[in-house]
Amino acid sequence: MADDIRLSRRTLLRAGGATVTGAALAGAMRVEAAGAPGPTVPADTGAVQGGRIQFPNWRGNGDRPPAPTPAPQPPGRRVGYCVVGLGRLSLDEILPAFGEAKRARLVALMSGSPEKAKLVAQQYGVAEGAVYGYGDWDKLKANTEIQAVYVVTPNAVHRENVAAAAGAGKHVLCEKPMAASSVEAREMIAACERAGVRLMIAYRCQYEPYNRAVTRLARSGEFGRPRLIQAFNGQTTGLPEQWRLKRALAGGGALPDIGLYCLNGVRALLGEEPDLIQAQVHSPPDDPKFREVEESVSFTLRFPSGVMAQCMTSYGVHESRRLSVHAAGADIDLANAFAYVGQRLTVTHRDGKALAREERVLSAKNQFALEVDHFARCIQENRRPRTPGEEGLQDQVLMEAIYEAARTGAPVKVAPPPGASGLDATRGPELDEAE
Incomplete structure (x- = not known):
C-alpha cells in the first residue's frame, strides 16, 4: 500500500x-x-x-561506561561439560548458569536417579544417549563431546568421582570442599597428574566481581595495609536427614560446608598463608542434628605479615555472610560476601574533615558461569586454573589444623605449603579483567 x-x-x-x-x-x-x-x-x-x-561509549561523563558487549564463542567451540550429581546445587544454580556462559556448554549428565536425570536432560536439551549412571564412566569416556566433568556430589565421594573422571581422560572441576581429608585431596591431585588432565576446585567467590574488588583494594595499599579481618558465614539448618549432617559423607559440619568460605576468602584476599591457628567448636548437646557434626566454629588465623583474621561460622544462626577488612585508612565491608547474589561493598574512610561512606556498585555476574568459563578457557589455552587442586588441598590441611586446635585448646603452628614462595603460592595466574 x-x-x-x-x-x-x-x-x-x-x-x-x-x-x-x-x-x-x-x-x-x-x-x-x-x-x-x-x-x-x-x-x-x-x-x-x-x-x-564494539560500540563507543554512548554515556555522558557523569555516568560510568557500559560493560563490553558480550562475545560468546560459537556453541561448537565451547568446552562440553558433564555435570555429575543432580542435587539442589546443580539444579538450582549450576545448570541454569550454563545459559549465561560464553565458553562452556552442557552436553551430558550423570546421576544415580534415572527418572530425575531423564527429566533434567529434556529440560536442558541433553541428548538421551548422554545421560549416565554413576557406574557408566567407560561410556562417558567414549563421548568425545565431553571435555570436562563438574563433580557436584557429597564430599566423601569426590575422590572417587575425580579419579574416575581423570581415568576417563576428562578435565575435572570439583565442588568445594575438595575432599573429606587432606589425604584424599593429595590422591585427587596425583590422579589428575597421572592422567594429564586439569583439576580445578570450584571456589566461586574468587571469580565473583565484588570479592575480587575487595582483594584489589586490600592489596593496593590505597588505605594502608590490612591489620584485622573479620569473616562470618552462618545460616540455620533443618532436615536432620540431609547428607551434610552425616560425618561419613560431609567430613564435618559448618566448617567444611560454609566456614570454608571464610577460610578461603581470607587466604585469597591476602595471598598469604597463616602460620598459627586457634579455634573453638560448639554443638548444642540437646539437638540431635549435631550428634555427628559441629554446629558452630570460631577460629583465628595469624599471618606472617602480622594480619589477624577472626572467622566464625554456624548452622544455628540467622543467615548472614560478611567480610570486613580493617586498615589504618579505611574499613572495607562486603555484605552478603559469600552469597550467590546481593553483594554490597562499602568503604568508610576520611575525606578531608568529613567521614565518607561510599557504596561501590559493580555489575553483577553469575558466579557459576564465571567459574565454568574460566575452567573452559584454561582447557582451551592449556593454562593452570586460578584455583587448582593445590588450593583445595591447602584448605583441607588448614581445616584439620582448626579441628586440632579446637580439640586441644592450644594454638597450632602451620607450616607453609611445600615449595611455597611469595603471594598466591597455591593459585594459578591472576584473572584477566574481562573474566
Missing part, C-alpha cells in the same frame, strides 16, 4: 533526529564487514573489531 510506512535503517536513523547519507552508512557497513577499525565506530550499529562487536 502507498500509505505503508516501510522501516529501514535510514528511516530509523532519521526518526531518531539524525540524517545519515547513503555514502556514510555504506562506509560504516564496510567497516563492519571488513572487521577493521575505522576513524569512528558507528554509534548505534557498532563495528567488528578484534573479533568482537
